[in-house]
Amino acid sequence: MGSGVTGWRKHARAIGGVVAFTGLMSLLKLHEWVASRIEDLEQVEATERPVSWNDWSRNLIVDIISRLLAELKAVCDEDRVVVGVEERTFHAKPWHSHFAVKAIPDIVVYPKSQEEVVAVVNACAKYKVPMIPFAGGTSMEGQSMTPHKGVSINMKLMKRVKELHLEDMDVVVESGIGWIELNEFLKPHGLFFPLDPGPGASIGGMCATRCSGSLAVRYGTMRDNVISLKCILPNGDVVKTAARARKSAAGYDLTRLLIGSEGTLGLITEVTLRLQKIPEASVTGAVQVLFLLSWNRPESDSMIVAMCNFKSIGDATAVAIATMHSGIQVSRVELLDEMMMNAINIANGKNYPTEPTLMFEFVGTEAYALEQTSRVEKIVQAHNGSDFVYADSEMEKEELWKIRKGAFWSSFSLRPGAEGMTTDVCVPLSRLAECISTSKERLLASSLPHVLVAHAGDGNFHVCIFFDKNNEEEVKEALEIADGIVHLSLSMEGTCTGEHGVGVGKMKVISMRFLILFQICSKYLEKEHGSAAMTMMGSIKRAIDPSNLMNPGKLIPEKFCY
Numbered sequence: 139m140g141s142g143v144t145g146w147r148k149h150a151r152a153i154g155g156v157v158a159f160t161g162l163m164s165l166l167k168l169h170e171w172v173a174s175r176i177e178d179l180e181q182v183e184a185t186e187r188p189v190s191w192n193d194w195s196r197n198l199i200v201d202i203i204s205r206l207l208a209e210l211k212a213v214c215d216e217d218r219v220v221v222g223v224e225e226r227t228f229h230a231k232p233w234h235s236h237f238a239v240k241a242i243p244d245i246v247v248y249p250k251s252q253e254e255v256v257a258v259v260n261a262c263a264k265y266k267v268p269m270i271p272f273a274g275g276t277s278m279e280g281q282s283m284t285p286h287k288g289v290s291i292n293m294k295l296m297k298r299v300k301e302l303h304l305e306d307m308d309v310v311v312e313s314g315i316g317w318i319e320l321n322e323f324l325k326p327h328g329l330f331f332p333l334d335p336g337p338g339a340s341i342g343g344m345c346a347t348r349c350s351g352s353l354a355v356r357y358g359t360m361r362d363n364v365i366s367l368k369c370i371l372p373n374g375d376v377v378k379t380a381a382r383a384r385k386s387a388a389g390y391d392l393t394r395l396l397i398g399s400e401g402t403l404g405l406i407t408e409v410t411l412r413l414q415k416i417p418e419a420s421v422t423g424a425v426q427v428l429f430l431l432s433w434n435r436p437e438s439d440s441m442i443v444a445m446c447n448f449k450s451i452g453d454a455t456a457v458a459i460a461t462m463h464s465g466i467q468v469s470r471v472e473l474l475d476e477m478m479m480n481a482i483n484i485a486n487g488k489n490y491p492t493e494p495t496l497m498f499e500f501v502g503t504e505a506y507a508l509e510q511t512s513r514v515e516k517i518v519q520a521h522n523g524s525d526f527v528y529a530d531s532e533m534e535k536e537e538l539w540k541i542r543k544g545a546f547w548s549s550f551s552l553r554p555g556a557e558g559m560t561t562d563v564c565v566p567l568s569r570l571a572e573c574i575s576t577s578k579e580r581l582l583a584s585s586l587p588h589v590l591v592a593h594a595g596d597g598n599f600h601v602c603i604f605f606d607k608n609n610e611e612e613v614k615e616a617l618e619i620a621d622g623i624v625h626l627s628l629s630m631e632g633t634c635t636g637e638h639g640v641g642v643g644k645m646k647v648i649s650m651r652f653l654i655l656f657q658i659c660s661k662y663l664e665k666e667h668g669s670a671a672m673t674m675m676g677s678i679k680r681a682i683d684p685s686n687l688m689n690p691g692k693l694i695p696e697k698f699c700y
Contacts, residue, residue, distance in 0.1 A: 203244050206265045206289070210247055213257040218248040218295075229272050229290040230283060233338070236557045236607070237280045237642060243270065243290040250295040252312075252368065252376065252407045259405065260374040262289050268690050269372075271401040273343030274316065276336050278560045279641030281347060281400050285691045291405060293342055299323055300408070307413045308365055308382065313342025313406045329413040332357040335637070337543060342406045347639035348398030352542070355462075355595030356469045356501075357414065359637075361397045368408035369396055372683045382410055395678070400639055401689035403682050441469075442500045442507045443538065446518045446526040447493040451475055451578050451590070453521045454494040455571040458594035460517050461498070462567060466510045470499040471595035472542065475578070478549060478589040482541055485548035491525065496594070497542065545591055549602055552587040556604040559616040561643075563627035564598040564636030573630055574599055577623045584619055586612060598636035624662060634662040640693045663694070672698045 210219045220226070223242070230242040244267070249255045262269045268288030275282060284290060297315035304327060311320060317339055321330050334351040335344060343349075345367065350359035357363065366380040379392035396403060448454040451473075458471045473496055474482075480492045498514055500507045515526050529538055541548070550558060565573045574592065581588045581601065592599035603619055605612040624634045624644070634644050644662050664672050676698030679686075686700055 202265050202267070206261055206267055207245060209261040209264075210245065210258060210289070213254055213261065214247060214249060218250070220246040220248075226290070229270075229275075229292065232275050232277045232280060232282050235278070235280055235283075236559045236605075237283060239283070240285055241287045243284040244287050246272075246290045246292060248292045248295050252296075252370070255291070255296075255370050255405055255407050256374050256376065258289070258291060259370050259372065263372055263374065263685070263687060266685055266687065268687050269405070270689050271342070271346065271405050273314065273340040273346070274338045276338045277343065277347060277641060278562070278638040279635070279643035281343075281639060281641040281689070281692060283642060285642070288687075288690075293340065293405075293407075296407065297340075302327070303382075304329070306382070307415070308410055309413055310408065310410045311341055313345070313409055314340055316340050317344065324413065325416070328416050330416050331363070331411055332414050333360060333363060334543070336546060341409050341411070345397050345406050345409055346400050347637075349639075350593070350596075350598075350637050352470045352472055352593055354593060354598075355471060356467075361394055363412045364393060364397060364409060365412060366410040367393055367396055367406055369404040369406050371404045372685065372688050376407075377404070384412075398639065400641060400693045402679060402693050403688060405688075442498075442511050443529045444498045444500075444511055444514065444526060445495060445529075446523045447491045447495050448521070448523050449493065450522075451494040452571055452575045453523065454496050455574050455592070455594060457496060457514075457517055457521045457523060458592075459567055459570060460521070461514055462595055464513065464517065466513055467500070467502065468498055468510070468514075468595060469501050470497065471593070472497040473574075473590075473592035473594040473599070474542075474545065475590040477552065477587065478545060478591055481549045481552050481589055482545065484551040485544075486541055488541070496523075497538075545589075546602070549589040550604070552589070553604040556587075557607045559603045559605060559620055560600065560638070561620040561623060562598060562600040562636050562638045563624055563632055563634060564596070565627050565630045565632030567597045569630040569632065570594065570597045570599075573626060573632065576626060577601065580619055580622055584615060586616060586619070588619075593636075596636075597632070600637075625665075628662070628665055634666055642692060645693065645695060 207219065207221065221244075225246050226242045226244075227239070229246050230239045231237070247258055249258055259269060268284070268286045270282060270284050270288055270290050272282045272290050272292040273294075282290070293314035295314060296312040297319065298312045299309060299315070299320070300312065301310040303309070307329060309320070309324070309331075317331060317333060317335070318337060320341065324330050332353045333344065333349065334353055335349045339349065344360050345364060348360050365382060365384065366378060369377050369379065371377060377392065379396060380386055396406065448457070454473055458473060461468060461471060473494065475494050476492050479490050479495055482488060483490055483492065496518075498511075500510045502510070518526055550556070563573070570592075574590070577599075578590065581590070581603070584603075587604045589602050590599060601620070601623060603616045605616040607613065628634060634640075638644075640663065672694065675694050679694055679699045686696070
């Protein structure tokens with residue numbers, strides 16, 4: 139018994155020395171280090187092991203998590219605080235993400251009110267445990283991953299429409315509501331929220347990643363359509379970023395600061411959104427008819443869609459640019475390459491021409507929409523376009539919408555069972571044709587299947603490269619192609635991401651097997667913004683979140699923050 143006590147005291151003194159020596163180490167890093175030691179410990183036979191630092195660290199973390207778990211269960215119903223491995227694993231990896239999961243959260247919690255979110259944040263802050271917001275789980279760059287473990291806060295139960303102001307054309311919603319759900323609610327009132335990212339995305343996640351979609355060319359991105367936010371800061375304070383007025387010159391623009399912050403500054407709980415009128419032609423149509431690429435002929439507004447094919451992606455891109463330069467008002471200009479059209483045919487049993495394809499949508503009076511369509515048709519003919527056709531029937535319109543919105547999932551039909559490495563970039567419109575054509579040359583030079591899809595009206599395009607995750611050569615090749623496309627965009631005064639955000643994917647490479655790419659990929663933001671701007675971002679992060687508890691390891695490299 140005495141020797142056991144003596145051994146414990148020796149460990150205590152040793153621990154005290156370590157803590158004193160590393161007094162400036164953040165508690166988050168200590169938590170991460172100790173947690174990794176626990177993982178090592180679990181690989182060792184449990185019987186007949188001598189008492190060690192690993193045993194002590196295990197007890198430390200178990201004690202912290204146990205205390206936190208008890209406090210979270212006091213805040214939420216017990217069935218909304220989950221520790222099951224399956225649920226925790228699900229929250230560690232976004233849908234169709236190619237990133238390797240290094241760690242899963244310790245706890246998953248489902249708050250259902252802003253007050254519960256505040257209590258959850260306060261409890262996590264008390265024990266210095268990381269907090270990772272989870273929304274629709276559709277993020278492409280690993281924003282909801284949990285590399286430092288911690289608590290995954292799933293907002294899906296917070297989906298109420300709190301206020302609808304018909305005369306002001308705005309709505310106040312909780313952050314967990316999906317954009318499709320919201321538009322179902324708004325449709326009987328003749329209103330809609332115009333941003334349309336992938337199905338499954340929630341309003342809070344859309345704010346966090348500063349998303350947009352195919353209608354951004356007409357209505358702008360998330361930053362243009364959010365009036366105000368409510369956010370819970372790391373210290374538990376509730377911040378309302380703005381009044382409900384359509385514009386303001388009062389103080390810093392906190393709304394825009396939080397849009398695109400990817401949960402690194404706080405948790406968004408409430409959003410006030412600008413709304414738009416549904417064109418009269420679409421009010422009485424099928425579900426989601428506003429978004430259907432359609433040609434209606436009412437007395438008032440009309441929506442027309444035209445599709446056309448090209449022999450080269452350069453010609454297709456040139457038509458999109460010429461259309462924007464001509465001043466023609468379009469709602470969408472979508473470009474799908476020949477590989478994407480092939481995947482759509484395979485996945486949906488269709489027989490579309492497997493050539494680069496443009497899809498246009500026009501909104502206005504019937505006369506105006508037809509005039510604009512006629513002008514675009516002439517531009518298409520001047521660039522060797524063919525098969526300039528319209529969608530006529532309601533069924534065809536709905537089918538086109540479903541196919542386009544499901545294009546990402548369809549693309550996996552090119553190589554079933556493969557991983558998809560996605561990236562998106564955005565360049566000035568004048569450089570779009572060159573950037574897409576050069577990117578396609580690099581893609582076609584590879585043996586790996588790929589697809590390219592562009593919101594060509596605003597210079598944004600997406601690439602997905604399919605590879606075998608167990609083949610290191612294929613993984614390396616896919617990484618190098620994606621990295622080359624990002625650097626190509628940056629060389630043209632573009633951005634490393636137009637829609638997907640930074641997360642972990644645009645900040646650094648997760649797979650440490652390929653260290654040769656680590657230094658290249660870790661400098662996207664610094665190359666785009668410069669070190670002074672990155673230091674400023676880091677100062678903001680450090681000032682608001684000094685303990686680095688809010689979605690740590692995302693967006694801004696820690697060297698600029700801590």
